[in-house]
Structures are given as structure tokens and as C-alpha cells.
Amino acid sequence: GIRSASLIHRETNIPLSTIYYNIDKLKQTGSLKHRDENRRPRVLGGKEKKAIGQYIRYNNEITLNEIKENLSKMHHKSVSTSTISRHLHKYGYKNVVPQSTHMLTSDEKQRRVQWAKKRINDDFNNTIFTDEFSFQLFRNTVRRWTKNPNQEFKCSPKNRQKVHVWGAISVKGVFTCHTFRCNLNGSYYVSILEDYLLPAATRE
Template sequence: MQDMGFSCRIPCVKPLLNNRQRQKHLAWAKDKKVWTAAEWSKVMFSDESKFCISFGNQGPRVWRKRGEAHNPRCLRSSVKFPQSVMVWGAMSSAGVGPLCFLRSQSNAAIYQEVLEHFMLPAADQLYGDADFIFQQDLAPAHSAKATRTWFKDHGIPVLNWPANSPDLLSIVKRKMRYARPKNAEELKATIRATWALITPEQCHRLIDSMPRRIAAVIQAKGAPTKY
């Protein structure tokens, strides 16, 4: 296998996309391809994700050639909510906001409390009096009528976002790949410490790369990219 150019690697974890979802990703990317890095800097990105206590089980490996890391047959599909601690966080080109640890599965009412007590303070911290656009995924609590009313009442525009997009908090998960917390409290402490290490410069570089990410989605025709 090695003589044929293959090497044994751990599969990249990407959201599993069907053809319809890929077409939606492609249409969204084409709609946003004219956005500049300056325009993306006005977006506050948010995400919710669960963190596992064990980060050691990286699953089976795959045989692939150079340049095939993101070939669909070489990917391992990610699972959105595996187990353990649920975390909400937000970031912009100016840095990261405060983390929120959720005690239960988020519904519309709980999510609006997160927005009130964590998102609004993060917006003040990251944007001051400047206008911003809020990004969130399409979870039921986010798209609920009551939540849409909350955003309207607070005068906050929400960026349309395609389903099954890569997680923002995967940044933290990659940094915690070799962490070995023994319980939920140690896990929370590790997450907080890792989140605090993300610098404004790193956030700025990530936001600055959005035009390249959009171009990559278009080139991949809506399929997963190296990002």
C-alpha cells in the first residue's frame, strides 16, 4: 500500500453532508463570495457543543494518498452531541467572549437566557457601540419563533447559516486532543483554560480567512474542505 502512495492516517472528522445539503452549502457560499474580510469582521460567531471526558479514542485509520485527506471516502463523520459537558461560546475578529456551561439540553427559553446573560455582554466586550451581525446554527432552540422575536426586539440581525457546518468550538477540541480530565469539573477547567489561550490575533486570522473558506466551498461544490 505504501509503495502505491498510500499512508495510514486517522480520518478527518467532518459533518456528513448529503447531496441536498451540499447544494445548500454551495448556494450559500456563492451568495457570500463578495463579502470582504472587513464585512466578516462584523460577524459574531457562536456555537454550542458537547465535550467528552476522554479525548484519546480517535477511532480507526484509513489508507489514503497525499492530497486525499478531505476525499469523502477518507472522512469519518462527526457526531454532533456525543456526551458530557455542553458549552456555548462566541468570538469575533476582536477575540473571544465568555463561555457558558449549560446544565441541560438547550430549549428556546434556556437559549434566550444564554443570549441575555452571555451573548449581550460578549457583544459589549467585542464590539462596544458598533453594529454587528450574530451567527448561530439552525438548532431548534435557535430558530424557534420566540427566539426570532427576541432578536427582533433587541434589534440584532442574524446571519443565515447552512446546516451541518463545521463547529466553532472544534478549535478548542483540537487543542484539548491530548487532555485527560478525570471528571466533569476538571473537564470544565481544561475547557476554560484552553479557551482563554485563544488570542485576538488568532481570532483575527480566522475571520480574515473567511473569503478563502468561501472560495474553497465553491471549489469543492459544497463538499467538505480542508477548513
């Protein structure tokens, strides 16, 4: 093999200082492997990993900086947010914007439970459920990374538009759906039933 440091440098572009260091190491130890004491200790130990899991379960809206501060205060451990982020991703966590959903009051929840209990033995083979929902356009929910948060703006129209969706389902799956932008009143709802629900039910 090649034994000249300068030739190895020309062939591999490895810095000469690195080559000489490894040659000396090979002469002294007979190996190029790193000794165990030279390895960097793990930044996150078992206690810190357990603590992070508890933070997430207690408050899944906690930020990386808050986790970092908690580890510093409670465990006297200095850990970077990037290390915490890698740990959470390793265990399947993702930082996402939650989807919007209707907020039910305690009374609404209770009435839904009672309705389900009352009809637990009903036959729904000939039943169709319908509902409608509105999606607001130009919602500013996308996060950004920046060094100047106060200078980050997202243009949006003064009057934000909405898209309404009406849909129908049964035990057989999705029946049909319809999108519209006008206000849903009685006459328009009847037209939806006539133009979309009845034809879909007839096909089934």
C-alpha cells in the first residue's frame, strides 16, 4: 500500500495533519479506532428522556425552548433545542398545527352520548347522515423560521372568503358532497337534497 503521507494527501485530499496524526496513532496503538474515553458522552440520559416524555404528555403544546428551560432548572442539564428536537423526532413526535374542530359544550357532549345509547340497537342500513362545514380561506396558520419575527407579515384580504361543504354518509360509506359559497338557507338546502342527495340515494 501507499506509505508516503504526501502521496496519500495527493490521492485523497485528506489534510496532511490528519494523515500524520493517524500514522502516529497507528504506530503507538496499532489501531485507528477511537478509545472509549474519547467518545462524547450522551447528552440526554435516561432521566432527561423520561422528563421530556412527561413534559409532552402533560402539555403537548410545550415549545422546545420551554423543554430546554425545564431541563436546565429541574435537572441542571444544558441541552440544545436541536438535540431535543432530534430526540422527539426519533420517538415519532412531529410539531404540527392542529386541525380546527368544532368545540362541543358539556351539554352537547352529554346529549350526543344519550342519543347514541338510545339507538345502540337501531338498524342504520337505511339511514343517511348529512352535515355541513365551513372552511375559511387565507388562514394564517403556517409557521416560519426567522431572526426578525416582528418583520414577518403575510398578506391577506380584508374580507376573507369561506367555502361551505355539505356531505352525506351512510353505513356504505360516503354518499356525496357539494361545495358552495352562498349562505345556506331553507330553500337552498332543499335544492341540495333534490340535486345531490336524492340522485345519490337512487343510485345506491
